[in-house]
Amino acid sequence: FGLAGFERAWPAELSGGMRQRAALLRTVVQQRDMLLLDEPFGALDALTRAAMQRWLERMWRSHRWTALLITHDVREAVLLSDRIYVLSARPARVVAEVAVPLPR
Incomplete structure (x- = not known):
């Protein structure tokens, strides 16, 4: 998860x-199959946000979670989506x- 050395x-x-x-x-260690993400990168600067979006996509590919991203x-x-619902x-x-x- 990119946190080695910060345990x-x-x-x-x-x-x-x-x-x-x-x-x-914390969600992964609970072995949940679904992620609920409410503005997970909203407080990050543009560069960190882009890096985290790429990281999340890699994690999604390896863990095959279902994710609801708001x-x-x-x-x-x-x-980050296969389907978007506009409210x-x-x-x-x-x-x-x-x-x-x-394509993913």
Whole structure:
């Protein structure tokens, strides 16, 4: 998970990307088949966000999780999704379902 050497570090000593990986690792060690991700990279800078998106895609390929990703970032949705549900303003309702025809 890219955290080697930081096993004894306190959360404040980790970068934002490392904290996100640690949070995802907690799910993995519980052997869950599904990830629920609500704006997981929203607080990261652009470079770290792009690195974490690539990392998540690699982890997804190796673990074959089902993931529900909530994001306001259209590029992130297209990059990381097979299917996108577009919601309306409050109260949220599904207004469109978009299949992403890009290869994984």
